[in-house]
Structures are given as C-alpha cells and as structure tokens.
Amino acid sequence: MEISASDRELIDVMRQHIAAKAELESLKEQLEAARQVAGEAIGIFYDPRQNAAHAADLQRAHRLRGEMASLMQRAEAWGRATPA
Numbered sequence: 001m002e003i004s005a006s007d008r009e010l011i012d013v014m015r016q017h018i019a020a021k022a023e024l025e026s027l028k029e030q031l032e033a034a035r036q037v038a039g040e041a042i043g044i045f046y047d048p049r050q051n052a053a054h055a056a057d058l059q060r061a062h063r064l065r066g067e068m069a070s071l072m073q074r075a076e077a078w079g080r081a082t083p084a
Contacts, residue, residue: 010078017071024064031057 003011031054035045048055 006078010075013071013074013078017068017075020064020068020071024061024068027057027061027064031061 031046034054035042038045040051044050045054046058048058051058
C-alpha cells in the first residue's frame with residue numbers, strides 16, 4: 001500500500017503535534033514542581049509579568065499551546081478535504 005503525499009503531510013502534522021504535546025506536558029510538570037517549591041499561588045506563579053524567573057518557560061508553554069492548536073486545525077482541515 002502506497003501512502004499519498006497528503007497522508008504523509010497529515011502524519012507529519014500529527015507527529016509535530018505529539019512532540020509539542022510531550023514537550024508541553026514536561027514543561028507543565030517542571031513549572032508546577034517549581035511553583036510548589038516556591039509556595040506561590042497559582043495566579044501569581046503562572047503570570048509571566050509577576051514571575052520573571054519563569055517568564056520564558058511560561059511564554060514557551062503558551063507558544064506550544066498555540067502551535068498545538070494550529071497543528072490540530074491543519075489536521076482537521078485535511079480531514080474535511082479528504083473524501084471518506
């Protein structure tokens with residue numbers, strides 16, 4: 001069975017989505033562990049304006065969420081465009 005270029009593109013998009021999701025989950029675990037150690041309130045710790053020490057990681061988590069949403073939109077568009 002031959003895989004079409006369109007199917008390969010979908011597979012690539014889903015691989016990227018899975019990689020971004022794994023990175024985000026790891027980052028979330030690290031951030032939550034740091035929050036607990038610091039004893040900070042959730043609202044303060046997860047606000048990059050109030051938490052300069054972790055601002056870069058918080059912004060990275062936000063970018064990963066956006067990337068995942070974009071990748072999922074691409075996969076959904078592929079699904080709508082592909083005949084059943």
